[in-house]
Each structure stands twice: as C-alpha cells, then as structure tokens.
Amino acid sequence: MKQRKLNMQQTNRLNALLHNAQHAYISNEFEQAALLCQQIMAFSKNNPDAQTILSRIDMKQGQPDKAESDLRLAIKQHPRHPGLIACLGTLYREQGNYLQSLTYWKQYTRLCPRGAEGWQALATTLCDLSRWSDADTPARTALKLAPKHSPSHANLGRILQMQNRYDEASVYMRKAIELAPDNTKGLYNLARLLMETGELDEARQRLLQLLEIEPEHANAIYLYCRHTKFTAFDSILNIAEDILSNESLPSRNRGIMGFSLGQAWADLGDYDKSFAYYKQGNQHFRNEIDYNIDDDRRMLEVISTTFTKELFHAHADSNRGKNLIFVLGMPRSGSSLVARILDAHAKTVDTGETDTLGFAVHNILSPGEAFSEVRDFPFPNICHITPKLITQATTEYSNALHAAFGKHARYIDKTLYHHWLVGVIHILFPKAKIVHAHRDPLDNCLSIYSTSFEGRFFKFAYDLKELGGYYQIYSELMEHWRTTLPEGVMYEIANESLIADPEGEMRRLVAFCELEWDDSFLKFHEKRGVVKTQSLSQVRSGISNKSIGRWKPYEKHLQPLIDALGDAIQQSR
Structure with missing residues (x-):
C-alpha cells in the first residue's frame, strides 16, 4: 500500500521525533529511543530512519537475529536507504561475516561517495579479510574527505604497516597521535610498529603513555610485559591482577592478563605463581574457542x-x-x-x-x-x-x-x-x-x-x-x-x-x-629490519x-x- 504524503506539520513533527530518537540512542537511553521510534512508526509506517535506530538498539542489546530480520524486511521496501545499508554492514561485520558486510559497505559508498565514514568502514572490513592492498584506496579516500580525523590516519598507518611500508605507516600513525594525543588505538598501533622495527625503547614509552590514558588496556599491558624484564612487582602488574580477577570484563582480556602475569613472575623467579597465571590465561582463551x-x-x-x-x-x-x-x-x-x-x-x-x-x-x-x-x-x-x-x-x-x-x-x-x-x-x-x-x-x-x-x-x-x-x-x-x-x-x-x-x-x-x-x-x-x-x-x-x-x-x-x-x-x- 502506498504511504500517504505527510503535510508540513506532520513532517516537522516527524523530524523532531527523529532528532530526539537519535539523541536518545546516542545517549544510550534505548528505552526512550525505542518509544520515540514507535511514535514515528504510528504515522510514518515502516519509516527507514526509525527502523535503523530500532535495529541498532537490538544489536546493542544482544538481539542480532531480530535486527537482521527487521533490516532485511525494511531494505526490501527502501533498497537505497543509506542508514539501513550501513546498519546491515555493521551487523554482519560484528558477526564476523566480512564478505557480506563488504557487499553492503560497497553499496553504501556508491550511494554516499562523500561520506568519510562509509569509506572508513569499507577499508576496515577489507582489513578484516586481510586484503590490505585493497583497503589502501578506501582508507585514503576517507582521509581525503576527513583530513583531521585521527582514526583515519591511524587506520591508514596500520594498512601501510601490514603492506610492509613502515616508513609511510609511521608518518600516518604519528599524525594520528598529533591530532588526538589521547587516541589509544593509534598509540597502540604505533607501539606495535616500533616493536616490529626494533625501536623497543620508544615502543615502551608509547605503551606507558597509552596506559596513563587507559590503565586497563589489556593488549598494551601484555605487549609491555612481553618485552620488559621485571625486577620487582610494579603498579602495571597490580592493574593486571585487578583485570584478571574482574569477572565483569571480557574473558579474553582477563586471559591476556594471565599471560602477562605469568611472564612477570617467571622474570621474578617464582615459577609456581608463573604457571598458575599461565594456566588461568590459557583457560580463559580455551573457553572462548571451538576446537576438537x-x-x-x-x-x-x-x-x-x-x-x-x-x-x-x-x-x-x-x-x-x-x-x-x-x-x-x-x-x-x-x-x-x-x-x-x-x-x-x-x-x-x-x-x-x-x-x-x-x-x-x-x-x-x-x-x-x-x-x-x-x-x-x-x-x-x-x-x-x-x-x-x-x-x-x-x-x-x-x-x-x-x-x-x-x-x-x-x-x-x-x-x-x-x-x-x-x-x-x-x-x-x-x-x-x-x-x-x-x-x-x-x-x-x-x-x-x-x-x-x-x-x-x-x-x-x-x-x-x-x-x-x-x-x-x-x-x-x-x-x-x-x-x-x-x-x-x-x-x-x-x-x-x-x-x-x-x-x-x-x-x-x-x-x-x-x-x-x-x-x-x-x-x-x-641488521635493521622488521620482525613481526x-x-x-x-x-x-x-x-x-x-x-x-x-x-x-x-x-x-x-x-x-x-x-x-x-x-x-x-x-x-
């Protein structure tokens, strides 16, 4: 059935409701956002913007199957709606279905060629598929459209690093940090690059800089512990113990801390404690995988x-x-x-x-x-x-x-x-x-x-x-x-x-x-060179x-x- 055309007053009300729904979603007020979307649907049936918000809420609340079902139904009615397409691209990437995600992000960039976020998502999905050289062009396009966006510099730096173009990668990673000194992802990627190129002292400094901003960054703690010889139990290891014992944190993060503490106690000569921590780390990892x-x-x-x-x-x-x-x-x-x-x-x-x-x-x-x-x-x-x-x-x-x-x-x-x-x-x-x-x-x-x-x-x-x-x-x-x-x-x-x-x-x-x-x-x-x-x-x-x-x-x-x-x-x- 053809949807009736809204008058000016209804259009203004619709826009106001959408604005409020988007604001509520961004503020994590999901119940309020959903209520507003239902109001939108009451006089604008199958509204694609409202459906996009509702599906994002479902994804946030751990209902990906419902989100997928609703999105597929909505996109049949609105096949060129950027919000629905982006939502499906995000959903499939979160599920690890990178090829399907790639299809939607390609479609999105064709519809919205001036949107940096679409090119960035396309580049990131190609990275998920280890298609680093293919990711290069969309990453550069995103950066051209948003030249002061720190994550875009960091992303291109990582892509160049994975293509073994380390000098170029370093330039973009350092620019990312210059634009946003608190960009922890950029700091972590730069530290990894420095480790791989043998600049271990600066790598440790960058990791410590990162940990001042985000003390519980599990990967940074592990990388620091892996390439540091401990002579005493310090504050970083105290944080690692806190993370390991925190049952509310992701199992993988807790597992990484087990490996970090196992390494530290081996340095300190207590092999019983070292093994106990290694065992905890391995148990957390094993619980997360399907292996026979x-x-x-x-x-x-x-x-x-x-x-x-x-x-x-x-x-x-x-x-x-x-x-x-x-x-x-x-x-x-x-x-x-x-x-x-x-x-x-x-x-x-x-x-x-x-x-x-x-x-x-x-x-x-x-x-x-x-x-x-x-x-x-x-x-x-x-x-x-x-x-x-x-x-x-x-x-x-x-x-x-x-x-x-x-x-x-x-x-x-x-x-x-x-x-x-x-x-x-x-x-x-x-x-x-x-x-x-x-x-x-x-x-x-x-x-x-x-x-x-x-x-x-x-x-x-x-x-x-x-x-x-x-x-x-x-x-x-x-x-x-x-x-x-x-x-x-x-x-x-x-x-x-x-x-x-x-x-x-x-x-x-x-x-x-x-x-x-x-x-x-x-x-x-x-010999100077890269070791990964x-x-x-x-x-x-x-x-x-x-x-x-x-x-x-x-x-x-x-x-x-x-x-x-x-x-x-x-x-x-």
Whole structure:
C-alpha cells in the first residue's frame, strides 16, 4: 500500500521525533529511543530512519537475529536507504561475516561517495579479510574527505604497516597521535610498529603513555610485559591482577592478563605463581574457542593419503619456486631465528607470517568460498589440479610478494601453519627450498603455552593435553613429509644444534638454500629490519642458550603435557 504524503506539520513533527530518537540512542537511553521510534512508526509506517535506530538498539542489546530480520524486511521496501545499508554492514561485520558486510559497505559508498565514514568502514572490513592492498584506496579516500580525523590516519598507518611500508605507516600513525594525543588505538598501533622495527625503547614509552590514558588496556599491558624484564612487582602488574580477577570484563582480556602475569613472575623467579597465571590465561582463551583435536587427526589422515611419492613425481618437471625459501615448524620452535639468519643475506627478504599462500591455495581448491582455516581445505582436489590452476595460484602468490616487498632474488616465507601445506608447496613450487625448524618438544610446548597468540590457527595451544596431542600430530605429519618428499627438498635444523654450533649450522643451512656465504650471517642480529613475531626481542639479541631447558622449573605442573607427548619426547632427542 502506498504511504500517504505527510503535510508540513506532520513532517516537522516527524523530524523532531527523529532528532530526539537519535539523541536518545546516542545517549544510550534505548528505552526512550525505542518509544520515540514507535511514535514515528504510528504515522510514518515502516519509516527507514526509525527502523535503523530500532535495529541498532537490538544489536546493542544482544538481539542480532531480530535486527537482521527487521533490516532485511525494511531494505526490501527502501533498497537505497543509506542508514539501513550501513546498519546491515555493521551487523554482519560484528558477526564476523566480512564478505557480506563488504557487499553492503560497497553499496553504501556508491550511494554516499562523500561520506568519510562509509569509506572508513569499507577499508576496515577489507582489513578484516586481510586484503590490505585493497583497503589502501578506501582508507585514503576517507582521509581525503576527513583530513583531521585521527582514526583515519591511524587506520591508514596500520594498512601501510601490514603492506610492509613502515616508513609511510609511521608518518600516518604519528599524525594520528598529533591530532588526538589521547587516541589509544593509534598509540597502540604505533607501539606495535616500533616493536616490529626494533625501536623497543620508544615502543615502551608509547605503551606507558597509552596506559596513563587507559590503565586497563589489556593488549598494551601484555605487549609491555612481553618485552620488559621485571625486577620487582610494579603498579602495571597490580592493574593486571585487578583485570584478571574482574569477572565483569571480557574473558579474553582477563586471559591476556594471565599471560602477562605469568611472564612477570617467571622474570621474578617464582615459577609456581608463573604457571598458575599461565594456566588461568590459557583457560580463559580455551573457553572462548571451538576446537576438537579429532579434526586435526582427520586432516593428517587425509593429507597422508593424498600426498604420495607418485603425486610429487607427476609434478616434478618444473623450475617454479627457485626464488622461494619456506621456513616452517611449530610456533616458538626457532623458525623466526632461522628466517632472520637467512634474511641477513643482501639478496633475500623475509616476508614474515602472512596468509598470502593460504589465500592463493584456497582460491584454487575452494573457489568462491571465504578462507577461514587450513582444515577446511579439500586437499584431495590437488590430485586433479590443472596446469591452469597451478599458474593461477603461483602467479597470485608471486604478484602479492612483489607488491608487498618489491622484487628480490629470494623470498623467505615463514608462515607457521605451512607445515600442513608442505605437499601443496612442493607441487606448486617444485624448486622451492623448505626448511623445517624444530626444538625440544617440552621447551617448545611450554613456550607455546606461555604465549598469548593472535589469529585463528592456534586453537590447539591452550590446554596441555591438547597441546601435546597436537604436537604428536605435527610430528607424524613431518615424518610423512620426510618419507614422501624427494631428496634435497626439505632441510631440518634443530634449535639446540644451532645454539651449540652457530657457524657450522649456519653454513649448512646457507648451502642448502643455495646462497653465497659471507660473514653477515654471523651478525644477523645487527641488521635493521622488521620482525613481526612473538620472538621479536629474542631474535635481535643474537643466539642464546637461555631457552634450553626452560621447561624444567615447571616440570611438576607439566604431567598432562608429558603424557600427551608420549614417545615424541624421545624421538626428538
């Protein structure tokens, strides 16, 4: 039914009600805002502005399904209403449905090209999808439309950082703080950038500056604790304890404090307290995730069946990958140290940990679907891969490396979950060098257990029994690669051997990678450069034996891990 046209008096009343409803919503007076919207609907049925406010209230009050249902109904009647479109874009992003969110933010920017907030939301959603280069243009558009908007400078800085354009990123991040000295997100991102580029002193200063503004910023506390050696229990740790014990705060924030306090008490030499806090941190993280180790066992079975000597032989006749070195292993296994050593060569570049290969592989194995987890890959599809698809994946991967790092003679990819993709790597790039970094299982697993990871690939890390079980799966997987890959494709280096004989191990590693030796490898820790991993402090300090036997002070707490590791402990020694 066609809605009747409002007269001037009704229009004025409608505008006044909308103004008051919006003001009430902004003031968190949701009941009053909803009441006003119902009054609007009484004489302006299906009013899209009122429906937008009502749906935002539903989202705030934890009713996303109702919000989605009402918004979809409203948008059928008002398909070009910016408020409804933006509301759906926000709703889907909050639900983690980034592809759907992206659709609506693209539509919004077409309708409202002069609205900086739409371009900013589009850029942010692309960041959620790790599409950093795609996010660059909308982020710059938002900044052009709102040049004094501090978050827009910070957002572009983060996007540039993720494209390894650190000098440019620093400029925008510092501008963000200049425009808004209390921009805690900007301060945090700048501190992370400074950590990654080795400017640790200024990074700590920025974190302390942030904590003066927002003392309970959990990520800032963790980053500070992670890269600070404590000699006494200080005020920051008191705040961390308060956060950990506050049941009203998000579980993840409380978990991060468990890891922070565990690190601090290890510095202070009380390993029982240290483990107790690590355990609390891990429990909070484990409670927040959905993980079943049987899924990884099934993936191991599928991979073992799919990737055979015969399959590798069928794809052996190619020179693809001569410029690639893949360094992989468990998290905290010494892979960052190995990559840093290789990066000391003048003709190599360390690309760090990225999803670049994951996306390229996903696009040929599961085209049209969103990349979520490696375990979702239909690995048997690789048996039917065509030369065209191989070219698609290798070109996509190579182009992404060139765009992010420029052209170099050799690229070092250190993405950790690539131990699952060794077979795919060898099929796509038969001439690539694969380096497997490994470490004593107990030291390795304790180091994982004491680390707060970011990302979706570490779900196994937060329970000692599951961690030991996953390590067993990983050990079986690496044994499969040892027995099926052609000779000379994969080189294995133990962290303990590298510490015991640095130059000898380095020379063997360099020879395997077909790099020319020079003494710069021995001074790898002196090279300026970017390190993005949790090991960023350690790898800049050179080779040390401090990490060997780290598990021993915690031994009485580790029996579930020891039992789960089983014979993997002896097999590694």
